[in-house]
Amino acid sequence: MKHAASFLRAAVLVALGGAVGTASADITVISFGGASQKAQDKAYYAPFTKATGVKVVAGEYNGEQAKVKAMVEAGNVTWDVLEVESPELVRGCEEGLFEKIDFAQVGDKADFVPAAVSECGVGIFVWSTALAYNADRLKEAPTSWADFWNVDKFPGKRGLRKGAKYTLEFALLADGVPTSEVYKVLATPAGVDRAFAKLDKLKANIQWWEAGAQPPQLLASGDLVMSAAYNGRISAAQVEGKNLKVVWNGSIYDVDSWAIPKGSPKKAEALKFIRFASQPENQAVFSGEIAYGPVNLKAVPAIDAKVAAGLPTAPENMKGAMATDTEFWVEHGENLEQRFNAWAAR
Amino acid sequence: MLQPYASPVERAWYYGMRGLVGLILAFLFLPILVIVPLSFNADSFLMYPMSGFSLRWYEEFATSPAWRQALMNSLIVSPLATLLAMVLGTLASIGLVRADFPGKALLTAVLISPMVVPVVVIGVAMYIFFAPLGLTGSYTGLVLAHAILGVPFVVTTVTATLQGFDFNLVRAASSLGANPLTTFFRVTLPMVAPGIISGGLFAFATSFDEVVVTLFLASPEQATLPRQMFAGIRENISPTIAAVATILIVLSTLMLMTLEWLRRRAERMRGARR
Amino acid sequence: MSTVVDTSAAVPLPAEGNGTPLKKRLRRAERRRNLLFGALILPLALVVLVAFIWPIGSLLTIGVDNPEIHDNLPRTLAALEDWDGRAPPAEAAFRALADELAAAKGSPAIAAIAKRLNREDAGYRSLVMKTARKLPLDPAVPAREALMAIDAQWGELATWQAIHRAGGALTPFYLLAAIDRTIDADGNIVAAPADERIYVDVLLRTFWMSLVVTVCCLALGFPVAYLMANLSTRHSNMLMVFVLLPFWTSVLVRVAAWIVLLQNEGLVNRLLMWLGLTDSPLQLLFNRFGVYVAMVHILLPFMVLPLYSVMKGISPVYVRAALSLGCPPFRSFWKIYFPQTLPGIGAGGLLVFIMCMGYYITPALLGGPKEQMLSYFIAFYTNQTINWGMAAALSAVLLAATLLLYMVYARYLGPTRVKYMKAR
The missing domain is CATH 4.10.49 (Cytochrome C Oxidase; Chain L)
Structure with missing residues (x-):
């Protein structure tokens, strides 16, 4: 008994010690994982640790904000820097989940693309969700989302991100809605019904994915013939020798941003990290590692011309592409995601 | 045994039965073996045929900070949770067997309930409840949660062992002049130890393989081995997964052998008493 | 101890007669x-x-809690107490709303209000946020006009009905939604709109998938347990290793193994193509088939172990007696042996069924959206849309179903039998 009691005491002490031990000089940076995280490690985490001695604990998630909310409400914030997509940034900022950021501490606003500057966030990179395919498996190249829906011409499974965002836009594009009208149509109940009706036609041929690392793998293995994919993940697979191609026509681009969960005990280090990651030379390294465009315009000249041609920000690639409507998704996100989830499970 | 005078129908039954069971056991056993060779594959696909022999995936496991952290976390969380479950569970079991009070059946049911309630419900409930207390993203919360998941195994096995335990032995020891502590450590404990240890093993296995509650409660800093495997399978299924799987298979074989040894020992002791 | x-109980009793x-x-x-x-x-x-x-x-x-409007707009609700709901309310309600929204501005409260109203109808979120940005009002101007100047929606009946509807401290909304019901404008309980009607199907799917897995486990587990019970101890112990090693192996290891086996270029597809049974790889993963195979593989030991322990205790003399009296072998098995195994079938079957009901990891990793059971939706609402009311209501449904089955199990088979159970 006595032994057991002292064991127990030791156990509790060690456990508590563990909890206290996390309050060191490390910062926890949460990103979307996979190839993008690897590139961030090369361009940002490792050099930052080298320059400042602050260790970066890397974690990944798929964009869900529940943990952030729980942490902030509990006043027990263990994530210090977080990569978020733009609707989540706006929503989180309004809901008080993120710290307000004094941009002067990060850099000169004029150096950045406008979408990278906001109340609670600092842009990281411009990325794009685009149609990708395995050129070894398809005789003819698809050129649009209409081709994506054309099962007779291109038989086989297609991959789409499991969620309403982007999926509904692609459905409308495939249904002949021009890029400039997509969000106007989607804002009406009839437009939403139209998008779901279009998805119904393809449903049997869709394989849903959640993590960005999945589409290149599934395309390479032949499980999929085409997929919506993050363009950077496809370019990373190209570097590994896979013959995957991106169709820029009908792609949707967005800026991912850093945000600091409200109440982070390491706000100063977090801000220092964000400043570090926003430096043009580091942004250029990042774009060299993965094909995402820099948000710091000063990084552009430092990027190799060959690399630049493969970025979503290249003028050639911008043709036929559209930007994410952040406001639309802030407003309709919850309802559409819920309806999408009910639809997908049926 | 098949008799020499068995009829053709009996023969067919005899061999058919064994063939069928052989196939079912192969279904149970072979999939686990399939993944082992792939951990030694030279190239980076989790796919047959293998292109050559290499230890690079074990090296990757041993050198990658994420996997090392995950292993460390598992080695911190699971033993602590097991210890907590064993101590609390054993005490409670002694009480449950020896005391008699109204509502005992209900209390037993409550103590065993973590085994019955769906894990996702446990995960969500603890997550929403623990967050304001600062117990999410902490080792303390994770150890506590894993201990609670392990407690039912300790309680069920230890109460079962105690029910077969002859408390006259304790009286005999006391009447021969042993003090209570000596009696406990020299008589009671050795007799019920197999129950405690096998309960503890179950608790350990539960914690060591726990993903769902960990998904809700842990921050990246507390990511355990199964949590890291979950992310790996979902994100990027590389042969490192196979290497980790192989290590875990070796570990489960060891646990199985320990349990078998305990069972034999208990059988021997029972035989000796008879 | x-x-x-x-x-103390054995302390020598004092001499007789001292009280x-x-x-x-x-x-x-x-x-x-x-x-x-x-x-x-x-x-x-x-x-x-x-x-x-x-x-x-x-x-x-949390499944019946409804604090967002009730706690954050108490004065507005008070002003709406005697409101008949037929025309937009009086100035007092507008004033209270403007004051309370102004007070909530910039705090999590405003987000909670906006989010809760948006659940009544999409669009209220931006209405609330936009209005809050322009507050506080000039006290000299009537609140009604000022709010309507910010957005005409404040003059609409529907807006105020939504506030009124969402204002209770408790709500049956989530629990009803969990069984595909909702409350219409007149307060009647009616079927939910077709594009939201899903949870009854998901519950039935959860039951159905659990049933299929349980039946498969029984069909595969019965012969194994039967043979083990009828072999010598040495041989049955050997077979037991084949059952126990998978039992002790991590679920994730087994899931990974099935991915290796069932993927498009996996061993199973290669074998099928080599045998000439198919020309192109079959889709074995991310569908029902893959989920069933992996779940049966994971749960089979939980069926074999209770079956075995029951069969081990069945004396062979009855079957022998039946045979010697001329009863055909199959008939004696069916009439004499099989009924004695029913407690084992009940224990193993219920155990496997209960565990299936709560499955999350295996369908999440090996299935598509159509393979997801209740657990998935609980996790979805918790993490993805942060709608904890809905997560709680679905948890209540799953918990009730599980506990009901567990009570059957404990009542007929005794709680100590649960010892093989491993929560997954």
């Missing part, structure tokens, strides 16, 4: 014993109560 009490009768003293000793041993249960009971039962209880209350 246990010995302390035993000695308290023996019976009374015995009862007192008994009570003391109970108290002391009862105290041993206390630490665990406390931990389980505080860190397990309480969280689950409070989760269930």
Whole structure:
């Protein structure tokens, strides 16, 4: 008994010690994982640790904000820097989940693309969700989302991100809605019904994915013939020798941003990290590692011309592409995601 | 045994039965073996045929900070949770067997309930409840949660062992002049130890393989081995997964052998008493 | 520790006739014993109560909780108390709303209000946020006009009805939604809109998938247990290893193994193509088939073990007697042996079924959206849309179904039989 009691005491002490031990000089940076995280490690985490001695604990998630909310409400914030997509940034900022950021501490606003500057966030990179395919498996190249829906011409499974965002836009594009009208149509109940009706036609041929690392793998293995994919993940697979191609026509681009969960005990280090990651030379390294465009315009000249041609920000690639409507998704996100989830499970 | 005078129908039954069971056991056993060779594959696909022999995936496991952290976390969380479950569970079991009070059946049911309630419900409930207390993203919360998941195994096995335990032995020891502590450590404990240890093993296995509650409660800093495997399978299924799987298979074989040894020992002791 | 009490109970009884009768003293000793041993249960009971039962209880209350409007707009609601709901309310309600929104501005409260109203109808979120940005109002201007100047929606009946509807401290909304019901404008319980009607199907799917897995486990487990029970101990112990090693192996290891086997270029597809059974790879993963195979593989030991322990105790003499009396072998098996295995079938079947009901990891990793069971939706609402009310209501449904089955199990088969159960 006595032994057991002292064991127990030791156990509790060690456990508590563990909890206290996390309050060191490390910062926890949460990103979307996979190839993008690897590139961030090369361009940002490792050099930052080298320059400042602050260790970066890397974690990944798929964009869900529940943990952030729980942490902030509990006043027990263990994530210090977080990569978020733009609707989540706006929503989180309004809901008080993120710290307000004094941009002067990060850099000169004029150096950045406008979408990278906001109340609670600092842009990281411009990325794009685009149609990708395995050129070894398809005789003819698809050129649009209409081709994506054309099962007779291109038989086989297609991959789409499991969620309403982007999926509904692609459905409308495939249904002949021009890029400039997509969000106007989607804002009406009839437009939403139209998008779901279009998805119904393809449903049997869709394989849903959640993590960005999945589409290149599934395309390479032949499980999929085409997929919506993050363009950077496809370019990373190209570097590994896979013959995957991106169709820029009908792609949707967005800026991912850093945000600091409200109440982070390491706000100063977090801000220092964000400043570090926003430096043009580091942004250029990042774009060299993965094909995402820099948000710091000063990084552009430092990027190799060959690399630049493969970025979503290249003028050639911008043709036929559209930007994410952040406001639309802030407003309709919850309802559409819920309806999408009910639809997908049926 | 098949008799020499068995009829053709009996023969067919005899061999058919064994063939069928052989196939079912192969279904149970072979999939686990399939993944082992792939951990030694030279190239980076989790796919047959293998292109050559290499230890690079074990090296990757041993050198990658994420996997090392995950292993460390598992080695911190699971033993602590097991210890907590064993101590609390054993005490409670002694009480449950020896005391008699109204509502005992209900209390037993409550103590065993973590085994019955769906894990996702446990995960969500603890997550929403623990967050304001600062117990999410902490080792303390994770150890506590894993201990609670392990407690039912300790309680069920230890109460079962105690029910077969002859408390006259304790009286005999006391009447021969042993003090209570000596009696406990020299008589009671050795007799019920197999129950405690096998309960503890179950608790350990539960914690060591726990993903769902960990998904809700842990921050990246507390990511355990199964949590890291979950992310790996979902994100990027590389042969490192196979290497980790192989290590875990070796570990489960060891646990199985320990349990078998305990069972034999208990059988021997029972035989000796008879 | 246990010995302390035993000695105290065994203290030599004092000489006869010094007051308290023996019976009374015995009862007192008994009570003391109970108290002391009862105290041993206390630490665990406390931990389980505080860190397990309480969280689950409070989760269930979240399913009926409705604090967003009730707590943040109390004065507006008070002004709406006697409102008949036929025309936009009086100035007082507008004023209260403007004041309270202004007070909530910039705090999490405003987000909670916006989010809750948006659940009534998409669009209210931006209305609330946009309005809050322009507050506080000039006290000289009537609040009604000022709010309507910010957005004409404030003059609409529907907006105020939504506030009124969402204003209760408690709501049956989530629980009803969990069984595909909703409350219409007149307060009647009606079927939910077709594009939201899904949870009854998901519950039925959860039951159905659990049933299929249970039946498969029974069909595969029965012969294995039967043979083991009828072999010599040495041989049956050998077979037992083949059952126990998978049992002790991590679920994730087994899921990974099935991915290796069932993927498009996996071993199973290669084998099928080599045998000429198919020309192109079959889709074996991310569908029902893959989920069933992996779940049966994971749960089979939980069927074999209880079956085996029951079969081990069945005496062979009855079947022998039937055979020697001329009953055909199959008939004697069916009429004599099989009925004796029913407790094992019941125990194993219920055990496997209960565990299936709560499955999350295997369908999440090996299935598509059509393979997801209730657990998935609970996790979805918790993490993805942060709609904890819905997560709680679905948890209540799953918990009720599971506990009901568990009660059947415990009642007919005894709680100690649960020892093989591993929560996954």
